Structures are given as structure tokens and as C-alpha cells.
Amino acid sequence: MDLKDSPHEAAFRAEARAFLEGHAPAEPMPQYHKEFVGDEGLVERHREWQQKLHAHGWGALTWPKEYGGRGLGPIEQIIWNQELARAGLGLSLYMVGIGMAGPTLIAHGSDVQKQRHLEPILRAEQGICQLFSEPGAGSDLASLATRALRDGDEWVVSGQKTWCSGATWADYGILLARTDPAAPKRKGISFFLVDMKTPGIEVRPLRQMTGDAHFNEVFLTEVRIPDSNRIGPEGAGWPVAQTTLMNERMAMAGADGLFVWEELREHARENLGRIDGATRDELAKLYAWTRTLEMLNARVITKLGRGEMPAAESSVMKLAMVRTVSLGSELGLHMLGPEGLLRTGTWQQQWLFSPAFHLAGGSDEVQKNLAAERVLGLPPEPGAVASDTPFEDLPRS
Ligand SMILES: Cc1cc2nc3c(=O)[nH]c(=O)nc-3n(C[C@H](O)[C@H](O)[C@H](O)COP(=O)(O)OP(=O)(O)OC[C@H]3O[C@@H](n4cnc5c(N)ncnc54)[C@H](O)[C@@H]3O)c2cc1C
Numbered sequence: 331m332d333l334k335d336s337p338h339e340a341a342f343r344a345e346a347r348a349f350l351e352g353h354a355p356a357e358p359m360p361q362y363h364k365e366f367v368g369d370e371g372l373v374e375r376h377r378e379w380q381q382k383l384h385a386h387g388w389g390a391l392t393w394p395k396e397y398g399g400r401g402l403g404p405i406e407q408i409i410w411n412q413e414l415a416r417a418g419l420g421l422s423l424y425m426v427g428i429g430m431a432g433p434t435l436i437a438h439g440s441d442v443q444k445q446r447h448l449e450p451i452l453r454a455e456q457g458i459c460q461l462f463s464e465p466g467a468g469s470d471l472a473s474l475a476t477r478a479l480r481d482g483d484e485w486v487v488s489g490q491k492t493w494c495s496g497a498t499w500a501d502y503g504i505l506l507a508r509t510d511p512a513a514p515k516r517k518g519i520s521f522f523l524v525d526m527k528t529p530g531i532e533v534r535p536l537r538q539m540t541g542d543a544h545f546n547e548v549f550l551t552e553v554r555i556p557d558s559n560r561i562g563p564e565g566a567g568w569p570v571a572q573t574t575l576m577n578e579r580m581a582m583a584g585a586d587g588l589f590v591w592e593e594l595r596e597h598a599r600e601n602l603g604r605i606d607g608a609t610r611d612e613l614a615k616l617y618a619w620t621r622t623l624e625m626l627n628a629r630v631i632t633k634l635g636r637g638e639m640p641a642a643e644s645s646v647m648k649l650a651m652v653r654t655v656s657l658g659s660e661l662g663l664h665m666l667g668p669e670g671l672l673r674t675g676t677w678q679q680q681w682l683f684s685p686a687f688h689l690a691g692g693s694d695e696v697q698k699n700l701a702a703e704r705v706l707g708l709p710p711e712p713g714a715v716a717s718d719t720p721f722e723d724l725p726r727s
Contacts, residue, residue: 331625332632335409339631342406346413349388354417355379373457373499376423380454389452390428392580397436397444398452405634408584408627421582423496427451427458429581431504431523434574438521438562447502447523459500461491461524461548462571466726468493468689469696471506472515472568473726476550478507478522485509485522485560487530487553497533497546500526504574505555510565511722518721521567523559530554540682579644582691584627591620594658597665604667612661619654626650642704645697652687652694659684 335343357375383389384398391407393399400406414420422428432451435444450456467474476489487507497503503524510518524531530553535543562570598605598613605613626647630640662677663670670678688694702708717724 331629332635333625333628336635339405339409339635343409343413346388346410347416349386350413350417350419353382353386354419373423377454377457380422380424380428384452384454390432393428393432393436393448393452397432397448403634404580404583405631407580408631408634411582411584412627415584424451424454424457425581426460426496426500426504427454427456430460430574430578431458431502433577434504434521434561434570437573438570442558443523443561456502457496457500459494459496459503459526460574461494461497461503461505462574463493464490465492469693471571472519473724474506474508474519475726476505476507477511478509478520478555480509480557481554483557485520485555485557487522487524487550487555489550491548491550492536493545494533494548495545497526497548498535498543502526503548504561506567506571508721509567512720513565514718515721515724516568518565519567519571520564521561521570522555523561524553524555525559528553528555538683538686540679544683544686578691583630583644583647591617591658594662594665597662601665604665609661609665612657612664616654616657616661619650619657623647623650623654642701645692645700646705648692649694649697649701652684655680655687656684 334340355375355378380389387400388410390397390399391402391410392404393401395401411421428451432448435447435451439447447456451458462471462474464474464476474489476487476491478485478487480486485507487505489507491505494503503526505522505524506519507522508518509520512518526533530551532549532551534547534549536545536547537543561567594613594616598609626643630643630647633640633643659677659680663681666675666677672678692700699711703710
């Protein structure tokens with residue numbers, strides 16, 4: 331493993347850092363820790379930032395040049411995410427469009443679909459949300475039950491989605507729906523792009539214990555979607571969705587500066603009188619986790635640099651990342667003492683939000699299953715093996 335950037339990586343990092351030092355917005359750009367139901371101002375700030383990035387050639391690093399991207403690879407994406415986190419910026423609200431829907435359209439969309447959506451996504455003129463998860467289909471996404479029935483040149487879609495970040499303001503949703511219940515569960519799904527203003531779509535914000543409503547339930551009642559909005563062949567939406575999910579992991583990789591070790595250390599230094607031995611131990615533990623995370627990042631970058639794809643590494647990294655965030659926010663809260671009871675600061679918000687990190691992008695238990703199979707070579711869990719049973723004959727709760 332290379333612990334230092336290669337000359338090429340170092341040059342790219344310096345370029346990214348210089349750009350951010352000269353152009354980063356002065357105001358913070360929260361994504362997770364902000365009440366943004368109806369906060370048009372925040373969406374607008376993210377839109378302006380994406381437009382500035384695009385104008386300076388930083389809008390979509392991994393998109394091919396012919397579609398307005400820079401044609402760069404995952405290493406540069408990780409370095410860019412690390413530099414964004416370092417600059418306190420984090421992920422963009424437009425990430426679902428740039429990092430997930432765009433690459434999916436590039437891989438599976440028709441020429442007309444690419445023409446209609448790619449440029450507007452890049453310019454943040456079309457915001458996208460992800461309508462995949464359902465109350466009965468999260469970790470086991472292929473169990474989704476939202477139904478799409480063909481009616482001439484249209485599909486009539488009914489069902490319920492949940493956890494949908496950004497559905498209150500997005501212009502389009504990428505949607506998975508079951509078009510053939512008689513097929514095995516992974517084979518009867520199709521992938522659509524749906525205009526969020528279509529009649530029959532109802533978005534209900536879900537308020538979390540942070541007080542914010544980051545995500546939403548989305549109810550679809552006989553929503554009519556033109557067949558021209560289907561991405562990829564009918565019934566072959568599962569591999570299209572895999573492209574989306576693979577790109578989601580890449581778009582988020584390295585963006586783990588959700589809590590900042592230096593801030594905790596500085597706080598401890600300024601309040602030495604209040605730091606007892608047990609807290610020092612916890613700080614040392616957190617430092618070890620932070621360094622471990624850096625090394626896991628370096629390991630992924632090294633592997634990518636050698637032309638290999640990290641597989642189990644990303645599961646292990648996700649586990650380490652959420653563990654570090656939970657530990658960090660808990661320690662921050664502990665060091666604040668009674669002051670921490672006031673639910674206003676970053677550490678309080680992070681502590682209240684941290685359970686969500688253990689689920690988002692693949693839960694801890696699912697990551698552990700993956701690591702057990704791919705690192706330890708343990709057999710797959712019973713029932714995880716793909717079955718040919720038609721979806722409609724599967725037992726469902
Ligand atoms: C912040 C956040 C943003 C999100 N944004 C979106 C979005 O925009 N669009 C979208 O479609 N989805 C989104 N999601 C949903 C996310 O993908 C799901 O939370 C995730 O897939 C887990 O599904 P679930 O929450 O339904 O949990 P479930 O799958 O119901 O799991 C419940 C519990 O059971 C455990 N479990 C499940 N299966 C296994 C197993 N095989 N072995 C062991 N344990 C298991 C899980 O670890 C978990 O603890 C978001 C989630 C979060 C937290």
C-alpha cells in the first residue's frame with residue numbers, strides 16, 4: 331500500500347485544493363445537518379455551486395468529455411471528495427444527478443434520453459432524487475413491490491417508496507418498479523425516470539430526531555410514465571440499478587470528513603481541566619480510528635491505481651467510517667458536558683443523525699456479511715442465493 335500520493339495524484343490534489351481555496355463558497359453547504367424542508371435558499375446555494383463547478387471544469391469529473399465531464403477516473407474522484415471534505419463542503423445535493431443518474435444514463439440511456447437530461451443535470455437545471463427503497467425492500471432491494479402496468483405507450487405506476495432524499499425539491503426521480511411479477515425477483519424490474527410533477531405523486535417529508543426532514547416517503551398512485559422514460563430494456567432494470575449503486579459508492583468514496591478530528595483535539599486542548607483519563611483514552615481511540623480510515627482510503631486508492639477494483643475494501647471502509655463518525659460525535663458531546671444538551675451544534679446534530687449512517691448506502695450488518703464472504707471466505711447466508719421462483723410466488727410479510 332502506498333501511504334503517499336503518486337506524483338500524478340499529488341499534482342491533482344494540489345490543483346483541486348488550489349481551486350477550492352480560490353472558489354469555495356464562504357457559507358457552509360450542509361447536506362445532512364440542516365432543516366431543508368422548504369429551504370429553497372439551500373437548494374439554490376447548491377445549484378449555484380454546481381454551476382460554478384461546471385463553469386470551471388469540475389462539474390462531473392468522471393463523465394466522459396463528450397458529455398461535458400473531464401473523463402477522469404475513480405482515484406481523482408476520491409481525491410476530489412477528500413479535498414471537498416477538507417474544505418468543509420461535503421457532498422452536493424445534486425450528487426444523485428451527477429454521481430448516480432448521469433453515469434446510469436451514459437451507460438444505459440438512449441441518445442434522446444442523454445440529450446434531454448445530461449446537460450441539464452450537469453448544469454443543475456434538473457435535480458434528481460432516488461426512488462428505490464420501499465418499506466419492505468431496503469437491504470433486499472430486489473423485493474420491491476411498486477408495480478408498473480403497461481397501457482399503450484405509457485406505464486401506470488402505483489406503490490410506496492421511502493427514505494427518498496431530496497424528493498421535495500427534485501425535478502425528476504430515478505425509479506425502480508416491477509413490470510413482471512411472474513419473473514424471478516431480479517428479472518421483472520424496470521428502471522424509469524419520472525417527472526416529479528406528474529399527477530399521482532405525493533411527497534411526505536419524514537421528520538427525524540434531529541428535527542430535520544432529510545428524507546421523504548413518496549406515494550405513487552396511478553402515475554403515468556411514458557415508455558420513452560424507461561432506461562434500459564423492459565425487465566432488465568436490475569443491472570441498470572447496479573450501475574447506479576456502483577456509481578453511488580464511487581461518488582461518495584472519500585467523503586468521510588463528516589466530523590473533523592482536529593476540532594475535537596483543539597476542543598480538548600482548550601478544556602484540559604475538564605478532560606479526565608477515560609476521555610483521553612477515548613480521544614486516543616478516536617485518533618487510531620481516524621488514522622485507520624486514512625489508511626483504508628490509501629489502500630483503495632492504491633488498488634485503483636494498479637487497475638484493480640476494490641470490493642471488500644469498500645465494505646470494510648464503510649464500517650470504519652460510520653464507527654468513526656459515531657465515536658467522534660459521541661466524544662464531542664461528552665466533552666461539551668451539560669452544554670451538549672443544547673441541540674444546536676455540529677456534534678449534537680451529528681450524534682442525533684449518526685444512526686442513519688449505519689443504514690445509508692448498505693447497513694452495517696449487510697457490510698459485515700459482504701466482508702465475511704469476500705474477506706473471510708465464509709459461505710453466503712442461507713436464502714441469499716438467487717432463486718428462479720417467480721416474484722409473485724415468494725413468501726412475503
Ligand atoms: C440518510 C439516508 C438516506 C437515504 N437516501 C435514500 C434515497 O435517496 N433513496 C432510496 O431509495 N433509499 C435511500 N436510503 C435507504 C437506504 O438505502 C436503506 O436504508 C438501506 O438500504 C437499508 O434498508 P432499510 O433501511 O429498509 O433497512 P432493512 O433492510 O429493513 O434492515 C433493517 C435491519 O435489519 C438488518 N438486516 C437486513 N438484512 C440483513 C441481512 N441479510 N443480514 C443481517 N442483517 C440484516 C439491517 O442491517 C438493519 O439493521 C437512505 C437511507 C438513509 C439512512
